[in-house]
Amino acid sequence: MSRMVVIGQWARYALLAVIGIAVIGWLVSFPFRGEPDAAPAVEPTIEPAAATPTPTPTADPDRRFLALDAGGVLWRGTAGSCVAGIGPTLERTTDAVTWRPATPADAAELLALVPGDAADQATVAIALTDGSCTVAGRQTNADGTAWEEAPAVEWADEPHDADVLATTPGPLEGTVMIARRLAGCDGVFFTAEGAGLDPSTVCETSLDPDAPIAIDHADEKLFVWSGDILTTVFG
Template sequence: MRSPLVARRWTGIVLVAVLAAVVGVLAVLALQRGSGDAPAAGPAGTASPPATSADTTPSPTPTRVDVPEPVARDAERLLAAADGVLWRGTAGSCADGVTPVLERSDDDGAAWTDVTPAYRGITQLIALDGFAQDQAQLIATVLDDASDADACDPRAMRTFSDGAFWSDYDDVLAAASYPAPGAAAVTTPSGDVDAPCPEPRSVRSDDGRLALVCDGRALRGDSADWSDAGVPAALAVAPAGDALYVAHVAADCAGVQVSVVSGAGDVTAVACDEEADPASAVALDADADGVWTWAGDEVRRFENAAQ
């Protein structure tokens, strides 16, 4: 028979063993609960994504702006605004026999009068400028030899009679800058300047400052050195002193956006012509009354907040 001392000793040993087992079970449960709060592991061979700060702002995705194909050369448009009178023209083609058209309006484009100097034998309209209510200047080709399509010679003409009569001015032609007929060049008083692309569009000049559109880029230059004006998806340009107005496609304008680029290169939005179709022929000009666009059948004026 065991003594009471021995019995108490065995009882203590059993209690210690039971307590140790309980502690072990509690430890295992605690570890399982902790692992359940952790993020689930990814598939084998992949790392879990890093934590993202709540203050992190994702970079915006650039919006793609498609540049419409340039219109045919003979469908190019020209627009000139001066002293409350609008002059507009469709280029035509000397080489292909497409007749140019020139019109004048003195009521902001509500009505137009055909003033094409067809009697002077013009075959293509190249440049157009307005000076006063009854005065304008154009550069056009004249086919001197009907048997030779390459003989499309440029002439400078002026009117002082609202477009009813036009006369040649050789000195005006010598001092003018205009797209060289049938060539990827711009004719200037100091000689031809190579254009930065095979088919430049909207070639314009103001006080010797040249501007044009090449492959959807608005470019400025005064020699063979052309610089990008920084307005993508360009359709037409209109230089005005140090500034350059650009009609272009923009993500936030359903039609044609007009912006102005300062001499320092700053770009400011002027207006959105929501009615204009950027895939059509577009012409642009600016004067003291505002900015004018010609797209589709309408010529529209917008206030020039940048002036």
């Protein structure tokens, strides 16, 4: 009886060994599987940079503008520079003594000033303050208390002749009024030129030819704003 038990135990051990070997062989037969393959790297999408608007070329920040509207209000302004961050100025007066600010709130540069047909009326071309220096037009509303959108008026470049300081249309079509430097004139030399216009010249020695200047012909006078001086000639 004891012998049969011993034989049974050995048989059981042998059977377990055979099963163990079979299991190991079965496991080894499976292909090795490591970590799952990583997903292919996705190339980052690079959005093209937004184009930076090219600011409008600017004039001399000290360039001046002067205009008399049909209601007798005198306007004056300085260009400023949108690119350089120098703000423009625009003012108006009825007595040439007290000036009221009139610069449009969204103006980063003043490019042109055109007088209107009534008191406190004007139209301007400006460069906007949104960083783009985009050119836009503004005109005064009916009572002259605010600015409204309008087509941009044309503006002229500064004179290319270094001796020509400022120009404005004369009293007749095709005529022009000119402020210039001229040898022999210790100041600013003014001329009125054009067909049908009697030649006129004035050497104004009270004015500095190196100071910023603006002129406008209205009411048969040539209005002049030079340095701190506001005056008239030819009238």
